[in-house]
Amino acid sequence: MKAIILLGAPGAGKGTIAEGIKSATDYIHVSTGDMLRAAVKAGRPVGLEAKSFMEKGELVPDNVIMKIVTERLEEGKADARYMFDGFPRTTEQALMLDEVLDGHGGRVEHVFLLDVPRDVLVDRLSGRRVCKSCGAVYHIRNIPSKVAGVCDLCKGPLYQRSDDTEETVLNRLEVFKKQTQSLIDYYEKKNVLVRVDGSKKKEDTHAEIVSVLRTAFCSS
Numbered sequence: 001m002k003a004i005i006l007l008g009a010p011g012a013g014k015g016t017i018a019e020g021i022k023s024a025t026d027y028i029h030v031s032t033g034d035m036l037r038a039a040v041k042a043g044r045p046v047g048l049e050a051k052s053f054m055e056k057g058e059l060v061p062d063n064v065i066m067k068i069v070t071e072r073l074e075e076g077k078a079d080a081r082y083m084f085d086g087f088p089r090t091t092e093q094a095l096m097l098d099e100v101l102d103g104h105g106g107r108v109e110h111v112f113l114l115d116v117p118r119d120v121l122v123d124r125l126s127g128r129r130v131c132k133s134c135g136a137v138y139h140i141r142n143i144p145s146k147v148a149g150v151c152d153l154c155k156g157p158l159y160q161r162s163d164d165t166e167e168t169v170l171n172r173l174e175v176f177k178k179q180t181q182s183l184i185d186y187y188e189k190k191n192v193l194v195r196v197d198g199s200k201k202k203e204d205t206h207a208e209i210v211s212v213l214r215t216a217f218c219s220s
């Protein structure tokens with residue numbers, strides 16, 4: 001079991017990049033944010049535990065996160081490759097992930113840190129709109145839908161995530177800044193951190209990451 005991690009502030013483009021990598025490789029995409037939103041929507045107990053933290057832009061407790069991640073990994077085959085997006089968010093989660101992977105004879109191969117300036121992040125998040133039916137992501141100025149408020153793909157209604165409002169966005173960025181430096185240090189020491197410029201066009205960021213993955217694959 002091998003893993004790569006997409007690390008970056010909310011709005012850094014982890015989800016978009018993950019979609020591209022998923023279609024170009026055999027990595028299984030695991031987004032803890034998506035899993036939590038699905039659990040909240042379905043009224044599952046983990047969703048109820050997570051909801052109030054998510055609404056404030058705070059981190060959900062590590063035990064809740066590890067429960068959903070471990071369950072997800074147990075569903076997969078022993079030789080699966082995972083791409084984590086939005087996880088780990090703390091050094092404690094990183095340590096627990098290493099332990100779980102180790103138990104399956106696996107490890108974290110690369111951690112891609114998507115670097116994006118703060119003003120770009122705030123703009124991306126507060127202008128983001130998501131389709132309620134199919135989950136497609138738009139931006140009111142950068143990637144507008146053809147008809148305002150309606151998804152181009154499935155005609156579903158677009159909405160603003162409750163944690164994408166400006167006040168919550170600022171808190172999420174603050175939480176990210178506080179939690180992430182130690183995580184960066186942790187992966188830097190393990191020699192698996194790859195810094196990527198996430199403010200470029202998504203095709204360029206994608207190409208940079210895929211090239212690292214292909215080089216690693218060819219030399220393994």
Ligand code: AMP
Binds near residue numbers: 086
């Ligand atoms: P995201 O979609 O990754 O921006 O996550 C949305 C929200 O879900 C975050 O603001 C947190 O409240 C929660 N969340 C997602 N992943 C994690 C994680 N690994 N650790 C703690 N909280 C998380």
